[in-house]
Amino acid sequence: MQNSGALVIDFSKVTRHDVDLVGGKNASLGEMIGALGRQGILVPPGFATTADAFRHYLSANNLDAVIAAELDKLAAGKIELHQAGETIRTLILGGDWPKETANAILTHYRNLGQTQGDENVPVAVRSSATAEDLPDASFAGQQETFLNVTGEAALLNACRKCYASLFTDRAISYRQIQGFSHTQVALSVGVQLMVRADTGGSGVMFSIDTETGFPDAVLINAAWGLGENVVQGAVDPDEYQVFKPFLDKTDLTPILEKRLGGKEIKMIQNSSGAPRNVPTSKAERQQYVLSDAEILTLARQARIIEDHYGHPMDMEWARDGKTGTLYIVQARPETVQSRSTHLSLKSYAVQSPGKILLTGLSVGDAAVAGRVSVIESAADIDRFVDGSVLVTSTTDPDWVPIMKRAAAIVTDHGGRTSHAAIISRELGLPAIVGCGDATHILHDGQDVTVSCAGGEEGVVSEGVSEIKVTEEALADLPQTRTNVMLNLANPSAALRWWRLPTKGVGLARMEFVINNAVRVHPMALVNFDAIGDPAVRSEIEALTLGYDNKPAYFVDRLARGLSRIAAFCYPRPVIVRMSDFKTNEYADLLGGRDFEPHEENPMIGFRGASRYYSDNYRDGFALECQAIARLRGEIGFDNVIVMIPFCRTPQEADRVLGVMAKHGLKRGGDGLEIYVMCEIPSNVVRAGEFAERFDGFSIGSNDLTQLTLGIDRDSEELAALFREDDPAVLWMIETVIREAHAAGSKVGFCGQAPSNDPSFAQRLVSYGIDSISVTPDSFIKVLRNVAKAEEDQNTST
Numbered sequence: 001m002q003n004s005g006a007l008v009i010d011f012s013k014v015t016r017h018d019v020d021l022v023g024g025k026n027a028s029l030g031e032m033i034g035a036l037g038r039q040g041i042l043v044p045p046g047f048a049t050t051a052d053a054f055r056h057y058l059s060a061n062n063l064d065a066v067i068a069a070e071l072d073k074l075a076a077g078k079i080e081l082h083q084a085g086e087t088i089r090t091l092i093l094g095g096d097w098p099k100e101t102a103n104a105i106l107t108h109y110r111n112l113g114q115t116q117g118d119e120n121v122p123v124a125v126r127s128s129a130t131a132e133d134l135p136d137a138s139f140a141g142q143q144e145t146f147l148n149v150t151g152e153a154a155l156l157n158a159c160r161k162c163y164a165s166l167f168t169d170r171a172i173s174y175r176q177i178q179g180f181s182h183t184q185v186a187l188s189v190g191v192q193l194m195v196r197a198d199t200g201g202s203g204v205m206f207s208i209d210t211e212t213g214f215p216d217a218v219l220i221n222a223a224w225g226l227g228e229n230v231v232q233g234a235v236d237p238d239e240y241q242v243f244k245p246f247l248d249k250t251d252l253t254p255i256l257e258k259r260l261g262g263k264e265i266k267m268i269q270n271s272s273g274a275p276r277n278v279p280t281s282k283a284e285r286q287q288y289v290l291s292d293a294e295i296l297t298l299a300r301q302a303r304i305i306e307d308h309y310g311h312p313m314d315m316e317w318a319r320d321g322k323t324g325t326l327y328i329v330q331a332r333p334e335t336v337q338s339r340s341t342h343l344s345l346k347s348y349a350v351q352s353p354g355k356i357l358l359t360g361l362s363v364g365d366a367a368v369a370g371r372v373s374v375i376e377s378a379a380d381i382d383r384f385v386d387g388s389v390l391v392t393s394t395t396d397p398d399w400v401p402i403m404k405r406a407a408a409i410v411t412d413h414g415g416r417t418s419h420a421a422i423i424s425r426e427l428g429l430p431a432i433v434g435c436g437d438a439t440h441i442l443h444d445g446q447d448v449t450v451s452c453a454g455g456e457e458g459v460v461s462e463g464v465s466e467i468k469v470t471e472e473a474l475a476d477l478p479q480t481r482t483n484v485m486l487n488l489a490n491p492s493a494a495l496r497w498w499r500l501p502t503k504g505v506g507l508a509r510m511e512f513v514i515n516n517a518v519r520v521h522p523m524a525l526v527n528f529d530a531i532g533d534p535a536v537r538s539e540i541e542a543l544t545l546g547y548d549n550k551p552a553y554f555v556d557r558l559a560r561g562l563s564r565i566a567a568f569c570y571p572r573p574v575i576v577r578m579s580d581f582k583t584n585e586y587a588d589l590l591g592g593r594d595f596e597p598h599e600e601n602p603m604i605g606f607r608g609a610s611r612y613y614s615d616n617y618r619d620g621f622a623l624e625c626q627a628i629a630r631l632r633g634e635i636g637f638d639n640v641i642v643m644i645p646f647c648r649t650p651q652e653a654d655r656v657l658g659v660m661a662k663h664g665l666k667r668g669g670d671g672l673e674i675y676v677m678c679e680i681p682s683n684v685v686r687a688g689e690f691a692e693r694f695d696g697f698s699i700g701s702n703d704l705t706q707l708t709l710g711i712d713r714d715s716e717e718l719a720a721l722f723r724e725d726d727p728a729v730l731w732m733i734e735t736v737i738r739e740a741h742a743a744g745s746k747v748g749f750c751g752q753a754p755s756n757d758p759s760f761a762q763r764l765v766s767y768g769i770d771s772i773s774v775t776p777d778s779f780i781k782v783l784r785n786v787a788k789a790e791e792d793q794n795t796s797t
Contacts, residue, residue: 506773
């Protein structure tokens with residue numbers, strides 16, 4: 001510990017080892033100034049009062065014994081929490097500054113003013129407790145912060161208020177939850193040069209994915225104005241996600257996600273310098289706070305800070321509106337995902353959910369059912385019913401005492417880095433934040449099901465649904481010769497599977513990404529003027545807001561959606577199947593009905609490869625190719641393999657490959673591999689010719705069964721005859737594996753059969769299949785089935 005006995009100390013003389021001296025927050029600021037400034041981490045200068053100064057203040061005002069007595073009465077149940085807190089805070093606020101301490105604070109403030117040429121230099125005054133920002137407890141927002149404090153008298157008053165905030169009801173309650181002794185915690189005050197973020201922007205950043213623990217992502221939230229609105233969840237911020245392993249490659253732009261937040265308000269300074277909230281302009285709401293270059297700059301800073309500290313970090317940043325300079329204003333350990341041992345994989349599934357009432361951003365991946373308790377004001381906290389679903393506009397640290405008694409939390413406002421999100425993760429509660437109007441739609445006593453099990457979008461549905469919970473141990477999973485891979489379609493849920501020992505993604509369905517992330521028919525974007533329905537035109541205009549042209553929206557959204565799938569298992573292969581909508585499914589996309597023909601049997605109609613070179617869809621396929629080119633090139637995921645579905649003849653393959661090459665996807669170029677789906681009998685009969693044109697096959701058993709047996713796979717009348725283990729279908733599978741291998745091509749299987757039937761997995765192993773790709777919920781079961789089949793095969797030989 002440095003400078004023991006000092007009352008005030010400059011940040012530049014503090015290191016991370018001085019938590020007992022200046023608290024976790026201030027120790028971290030000093031550490032970054034001293035150790036990371038040369039690496040481009042800019043931290044506003046300042047100073048901190050020490051724990052000794054706090055103790056000196058209490059003893060000089062004879063407060064130690066009185067505070068201890070009040071806390072003893074609280075522990076004995078003789079007084080309520082709010083009574084104890086109010087009494088102690090009043091005593092501290094009524095105290096006088098010891099002359100020596102006041103002089104030390106003002107001397108450092110004057111020195112800071114001289115460096116800035118302003119004797120009343122604006123500062124941020126932040127509380128930093130000596131039991132704060134530890135790796136196993138965040139103490140998020142438990143003490144007070146005061147922004148844009150100017151002048152000596154205001155500074156001393158703000159410091160005194162920080163001292164008092166060590167005993168807010170929320171801080172007392174949180175220490176009780178975490179098992180910290182009240183009397184052994186001291187309060188340091190950090191006084192930091194104020195960044196003019198009120199005219200710039202600010203937010204929160206994590207060096208880990210907060211929902212899944214995926215270690216290779218940086219998550220950034222951003223809003224206009226000062227950062228308190230983002231921290232407290234009072235605003236719906238922009239959200240950006242960046243892939244860390246590519247940050248050294250300056251020719252790449254590895255931004256996985258850019259989500260435009262509502263940003264309805266911003267915190268600015270009024271004429272007297274005090275912070276206040278005002279509505280944002282329409283232009284601000286429709287504009288991203290950060291440019292791509294700024295997103296990447298912050299992400300690189302997050303990685304530098306994480307590398308220095310040696311564990312995932314939770315940071316706050318601010319951008320000066322005058323200079324555009326980005327500053328890190330806080331950094332502390334991330335306390336939830338980094339503590340998890342992840343010895344098992346728990347999955348939740350809502351059975352027969354009711355009508356969807358609300359959606360928002362999910363926090364966690366659990367689901368619960370319960371009765372709603374709407375609490376719109378902290379003054380009404382006493383009305384909360386234990387074990388119910390807390391529904392409120394937003395939360396702050398005053399809400400912690402009831403949050404820990406809730407089954408789930410639903411808020412109108414806030415992002416994944418808001419107070420509600422951070423505390424919900426720490427308490428292990430499912431939460432849905434940023435719903436918009438939860439407090440208006442839901443009512444007290446209403447039965448609902450809250451589900452965060454579907455990825456990034458959380459859902460509140462009507463009624464109490466049954467929730468199926470499955471848990472699979474991740475320890476001691478077998479190794480197999482056959483590659484067991486995943487089938488994925490939902491980008492928002494992809495990162496949650498990063499802990500599975502998958503060999504990659506055997507099937508990423510592009511059409512599902514288009515349906516969820518894009519929503520618009522590509523030809524409607526290329527030929528927007530041809531759309532006749534005013535309502536459709538208006539909806540497309542809203543979705544494509546901020547893009548230079550409408551086709552660019554399709555390329556950007558599709559590339560980023562696929563990037564989430566490509567990221568979680570990089571550098572292992574990810575096979576992306578080009579769009580395989582049927583005409584009736586394409587027609588359901590926005591604007592699709594103006595561009596799709598009506599077919600009596602779309603299952604064997606205008607689908608797959610036949611669309612890609614047709615004048616009716618060629619321009620739409622060009623956008624798909626551009627998205628893949630951006631995914632592999634600009635974003636950097638060269639692990640992506642492209643697959644062509646429903647390719648009927650080798651001649652059709654030649655036409656498709658020619659179109660792809662024109663749009664930058666030449667087989668072999670930059671290491672690009674192109675596969676073909678094996679789902680038509682002609683793919684088997686002419687396997688050798690297809691192998692000359694493609695690098696591999698993936699067997700789609702549903703379509704192969706349909707066309708081998710002549711059964712419409714959607715027919716209820718013929719469902720009993722639809723069997724993937726029919727001898728004719730098995731002959732097709734065994735034959736294409738043999739023929740492909742003879743031609744030097746790889747063969748995978750991406751149907752559902754191995755998930756449902758262990759004997760089917762055993763057959764595929766006996767045929768010599770190279771890979772089996774299954775849904776995540778059946779991955780571990782299939783892996784064990786494959787291991788058993790390989791063991792049996794070894795025994796028999």
